[in-house]
Amino acid sequence: xxxxxxxxxxxxxxxxxxxxxxxxxxxxxxxxxxxxxxxxxxxxxxxxxxxxxxxxxxxxxxxxxxxxxxxxxxxxxxxxxxxxxxxxxxxxxxxxxxxxxxxxxxxxxxxx
Amino acid sequence: xxxxxxxxxxxxxxxxxxxxxxxxxxxxxxxxxxxxxxxxxxxxxxxxxxxxxxxxxxxxxxxxxxxxxxxxxxxxxxxxxxxxxxxxxxxxxxxxxxxxxxxxxxxxxxxxxxx
Numbered sequence: 001x002x003x004x005x006x007x008x009x010x011x012x013x014x015x016x017x018x019x020x021x022x023x024x025x026x027x028x029x030x031x032x033x034x035x036x037x038x039x040x041x042x043x044x045x046x047x048x049x050x051x052x053x054x055x056x057x058x059x060x061x062x063x064x065x066x067x068x069x070x071x072x073x074x075x076x077x078x079x080x081x082x083x084x085x086x087x088x089x090x091x092x093x094x095x096x097x098x099x100x101x102x103x104x105x106x107x108x109x110x111x112x
Numbered sequence: 113x114x115x116x117x118x119x120x121x122x123x124x125x126x127x128x129x130x131x132x133x134x135x136x137x138x139x140x141x142x143x144x145x146x147x148x149x150x151x152x153x154x155x156x157x158x159x160x161x162x163x164x165x166x167x168x169x170x171x172x173x174x175x176x177x178x179x180x181x182x183x184x185x186x187x188x189x190x191x192x193x194x195x196x197x198x199x200x201x202x203x204x205x206x207x208x209x210x211x212x213x214x215x216x217x218x219x220x221x222x223x224x225x226x227x
Contacts, residue, residue: 006154034215043116043203043218044155089154098145099168100205100216102154 002027004092006103013080014111021106023090024072030092033073034100035064038087047088048075052095080110114139116206116219117186124225131191131198133222137206144187145216146172146179149201161187194226 003026013019025033031052036044050057050064050073057064061080066073077084090103117136125131137144142163147155157171161181172179176194181187191198201223205216 036218041220043118043220045218046215049215098143098160098207098214099157099171100145100147100155101157102147104154105152 002030002092002094002099002101004090004101004103006090006106008106009104010107010109012109012111015080015082017080019077019080019084019108019110021075021088021090021108022072023074023092023103024070025092025101026071027092027094028068028071029094031095032093033064033066034091034093035075036089036091036102038089038105040086044089077108080108082110082112084108085110116204116217118202118204118219118222120222121220122223122225124227125194126227127195128193131194131224133189133191133202133204133224135187135189135204135206135219137187137204138217141206141208141217143207143209143214144181145205145207146187146189147203147205149203149221151200155203158189191224194224196226199224199226 006023034049037047038044061078063076087105091100144161146158149155159169159172159179160167176192178190201221203221205218207214207216
């Protein structure tokens with residue numbers, strides 16, 4: 001089955017700096033890669049997603065890149081703010097599937 | 113348009129008791145998914161249901177756990193004879209369809225504590 005690895009597990013940055021979280025997946029049949037942000041005591045919230053026919057997608061300060069050949073995808077947050085502090089999860093879904101396979105999460109701390 | 117609703121938000125049970133977790137999907141969504149999150153870990157898929165049907169329960173333990181999504185009312189995740197290892201956050205998600213690219217929207221979760 002699909003397996004998603006996520007790094008780093010913890011990331012601390014200074015306000016205004018960029019943050020990068022990287023994920024790899026194992027099954028080349030995966031075609032949809034959402035990213036979720038989870039704040040303390042809340043459920044995961046979708047922040048951006050990318051489909052396998054796209055290499056990069058950007059939404060204001062957040063961007064995601066996908067390299068299908070290498071089977072890895074990354075989340076980039078620019079100009080970080082304290083409110084970006086949360087746990088971020090990458091995920092993958094197989095073509096024709098519905099199970100969301102999550103990475104283990106990255107705890108991001110943005111220091112003011 | 114209200115999001116995915118889950119209740120209760122917190123549930124405390126003693127070993128051997130039953131836990132019932134409820135999930136009301138977003139309006140217009142007929143697909144429900146349940147996930148379990150252990151402390152400091154990612155979410156693990158448990159079960160996928162459509163109205164009155166269990167589509168995939170491959171992530172759900174074979175014993176003590178069951179799920180339903182009746183024609184009327186919320187989806188229910190039921191855990192019988194709870195043990196301490198069942199303590200976790202249980203999240204429900206819903207989507208409008210079953211395509212792999214249909215976004216799943218998550219509820220706030222139910223945090224189960226087994227004493």
